Amino acid sequence: MKDKNISVAVIRRLPKYHRYLKELLDKDIRRISSKELSSIIGFTASQIRQDLNNFGGFGQQGYGYNVEDLYSEISKILGLTRKYNVVIVGAGNLGQALANYASFGRLGFDLKALFDINPKFMGLKINDVEVLDMDKFESFVNENNVEIVYICTSRAGAQDVADHIQKTNVKAIWNFAPIDLKVKEDIIVENVHLIDNLLTVSYFLKENQ
Amino acid sequence: MKDKNISVAVIRRLPKYHRYLKELLDKDIRRISSKELSSIIGFTASQIRQDLNNFGGFGQQGYGYNVEDLYSEISKILGLTRKYNVVIVGAGNLGQALANYASFGRLGFDLKALFDINPKFMGLKINDVEVLDMDKFESFVNENNVEIVYICTSRAGAQDVADHIQKTNVKAIWNFAPIDLKVKEDIIVENVHLIDNLLTVSYFLKENQ
DNA sequence: TGAGAGTTGTTATTAATTTGACATTCTTTT
DNA sequence: AAAAGAATGTCAAATTAATAACAACTCTCA
Numbered sequence: 001m002k003d004k005n006i007s008v009a010v011i012r013r014l015p016k017y018h019r020y021l022k023e024l025l026d027k028d029i030r031r032i033s034s035k036e037l038s039s040i041i042g043f044t045a046s047q048i049r050q051d052l053n054n055f056g057g058f059g060q061q062g063y064g065y066n067v068e069d070l071y072s073e074i075s076k077i078l079g080l081t082r083k084y085n086v087v088i089v090g091a092g093n094l095g096q097a098l099a100n101y102a103s104f105g106r107l108g109f110d111l112k113a114l115f116d117i118n119p120k121f122m123g124l125k126i127n128d129v130e131v132l133d134m135d136k137f138e139s140f141v142n143e144n145n146v147e148i149v150y151i152c153t154s155r156a157g158a159q160d161v162a163d164h165i166q167k168t169n170v171k172a173i174w175n176f177a178p179i180d181l182k183v184k185e186d187i188i189v190e191n192v193h194l195i196d197n198l199l200t201v202s203y204f205l206k207e208n209q
Numbered sequence: 210m211k212d213k214n215i216s217v218a219v220i221r222r223l224p225k226y227h228r229y230l231k232e233l234l235d236k237d238i239r240r241i242s243s244k245e246l247s248s249i250i251g252f253t254a255s256q257i258r259q260d261l262n263n264f265g266g267f268g269q270q271g272y273g274y275n276v277e278d279l280y281s282e283i284s285k286i287l288g289l290t291r292k293y294n295v296v297i298v299g300a301g302n303l304g305q306a307l308a309n310y311a312s313f314g315r316l317g318f319d320l321k322a323l324f325d326i327n328p329k330f331m332g333l334k335i336n337d338v339e340v341l342d343m344d345k346f347e348s349f350v351n352e353n354n355v356e357i358v359y360i361c362t363s364r365a366g367a368q369d370v371a372d373h374i375q376k377t378n379v380k381a382i383w384n385f386a387p388i389d390l391k392v393k394e395d396i397i398v399e400n401v402h403l404i405d406n407l408l409t410v411s412y413f414l415k416e417n418q
Numbered sequence: 419t420g421a422g423a424g425t426t427g428t429t430a431t432t433a434a435t436t437t438g439a440c441a442t443t444c445t446t447t448t
Numbered sequence: 449a450a451a452a453g454a455a456t457g458t459c460a461a462a463t464t465a466a467t468a469a470c471a472a473c474t475c476t477c478a
Contacts, residue, residue: 009435011412015405019387033455045455046437053457061456062444078408079415093306100302103387103404109411148410171417172410178228178312180251188413190406195312196224197401199287201357201381202318203220204397206288208380218465242425254425255467262427270426271474 006054013051014078016041021071033064083108085145089161090152091116091124091131094176098150099126112144117157134164141168151175215263222260223287225250230280242273292317294354298370299361300325300333300340303385307359308335321353326366343373350377360384 020041024032034045041048052058052065058073059065075081086104088095091114098104099111114131116122121131132140141149149170151161158177165173165183172188175181181189229250233241243254250257261267261274267282268274284290295313297304300323307313308320323340325331330340341349350358358379360367367386374382374392381397384390390398 007434011409012405014412015402015408018408019402019405035455044437046439047435049456050436050458057457059456060444061442062446062454064455077412079411080408084411084414093302093309097302097306098403101403104407107404107408109407147414172414174407174410186417188410188417190410190413192403192406193224193228194307194310194401195316196221196228197399198313198318198383199224199227199289199316200220201383201397201399202288202293203223203286204399205293205356205381208395208397216465244425253467255469256465258426259428259466266427268426269474270472271424271476273425 010051010054013043014074017048017051018071018074018078018080021067021074024067025071030067031064032067032070034059036064080108083110084147085110085112086148086150087112087137087141087144087146088114088150088152089116089134089137090114090154090157091118091121091126092152095150095152096126098152099129109148112146113140115140137164138168141165141170146170148172148174151177151181153177155179219260219263222252223283226257226260227280227283227287227289230276230283233276234280239276240273241276241279243268246274289317292319293356294319294321295357295359296321296346296350296353296355297323297359297361298325298343298346299323299363299366300327300330300335301361304359304361305335307361308338318357321355322349324349346373347377350374350379355379357381357383360386360390362386364388 020037034048037043037048038045043051049059052070055073055077058070086109088098088111095114095116099114105111111127111129113129114121114126115134115137116131117134122133124131140146146168147170149161149165149172151158151173153161155177158175158179159181162173162175162181162183166187170187173181173183173190175189175191176194178193178195180191183189229246243257246257247254252260258268261279264282264286267279295318297307297320304323304325308323314320320336320338322338323330323335324343324346325340326343331342333340349355355377356379358370358374358381360370360382362370364386367384367388368390371382371384371390371392375396379396382390382392382399384398384400385403387402387404389400392398
């Protein structure tokens with residue numbers, strides 16, 4: 001694995017490779033060429049070969065790629081060879097939806113608790129995981145080695161949560177609140193702006209008329 | 210508004226402009242230069258000017274941009290000057306979360322119904338909108354001029370919903386199921402792969418060690 | 419009213435990304 | 449065992465995107 005100066009564009013394609021390779025595995029397909037993969041994943045064969053070669057020569061000339069090996073390599077690259085303890089802040093619908101999303105757990109993202117400030121959620125169990133009071137947040141995440149926090153609060157509450165997080169050992173934030181969070185540099189923040197996505201839909205709708 | 214051969218990269222930045230300009234408006238800031246905007250939004254001033262000039266000269270030399278006008282122009286570009294009827298398929302947590310997300314409605318995305326196949330949801334009202342049986346889907350969307358469908362089903366159900374949609378006048382799909390849907394060319398599909406996003410977080414986590 | 423400062427719109431330049439080409443290597447078949 | 453076919457890894461070219469530069473214009477303030 002070489003792994004130097006890989007562009008973000010490449011990184012953001014990796015999960016798609018991971019997803020499609022899993023599908024191939026499930027269909028018991030053992031071997032695939034960049035050309036075949038191209039036809040199902042929609043990237044050019046050239047791009048596929050170049051993307052993969054950023055990390056090492058996983059293929060074999062004259063043969064193609066072994067699906068299982070490639071899946072395993074990409075899993076490694078994506079950091080999926082170990083577990084991550086995570087918690088969710090905000091036990092509303094979105095928080096509950098993520099808590100119930102089995103595939104996250106299957107990939108190694110272990111949900112340890114949900115947190116909320118609303119008393120009505122306290123003690124509730126979602127998919128066997130308990131909702132706790134926000135009071136206990138900082139001590140809980142440090143004691144349980146939580147590395148990732150999913151923020152599913154309202155816009156108003158999100159920066160507040162981020163401020164709490166900065167006092168802990170949490171390393172990354174996956175933020176669904178419609179705000180770009182400000183945190184110290186060493187915390188990884190991935191903002192998911194659903195609304196941005198919907199607005200591109202309306203743009204293309206308008207263009208198509 | 211010129212509007213020819215605008216790259217997707219530019220389009221995907223527009224919602225961010227829209228979001229930040231709304232914030233400025235709310236703070237009663239009337240005027241902004243590309244330089245100031247750059248410092249809060251994080252794009253270079255040059256990129257901001259070039260992005261905006263794809264659609265027309267909205268600024269004034271020596272002055273900058275009028276925030277209200279610019280917000281209004283970007284709203285127009287994004288197709289936000291009219292309403293869109295939408296329905297949600299899948300009344301689970303995610304479907305309910307989206308149904309409760311007020312800002313979508315505020316921007317003109319009018320939720321007309323939710324649909325599900327599970328009898329336990331039938332008749333339930335979420336944010337004043339009823340859950341209907343999937344049986345009624347095709348007739349309902351055509352009668353109510355539904356243009357966008359949010360798919361919040363499991364992976365297994367999603368392509369099935371997409372097939373129903375192809376028999377209607379629906380123009381766009383906003384898909385949250387972890388699958389790349391196959392539909393006829395004239396339907397706009399925006400896939401939201403949450404898991405892809407989480408995997409980039411784990412990649413960066415691994416890299417940061 | 420006029421000079422100076424500020425800021426855009428736009429062209430030029432640089433950087434990044436994608437695509438294409440092909441020599442090399444491995445597989446398969448006879 | 450040899451030849452033909454297939455597919456990679458990688459370098460080069462082409463395309464696309466981002467940044468920089470600057471002339472032209474507007475505003476502000478003396």
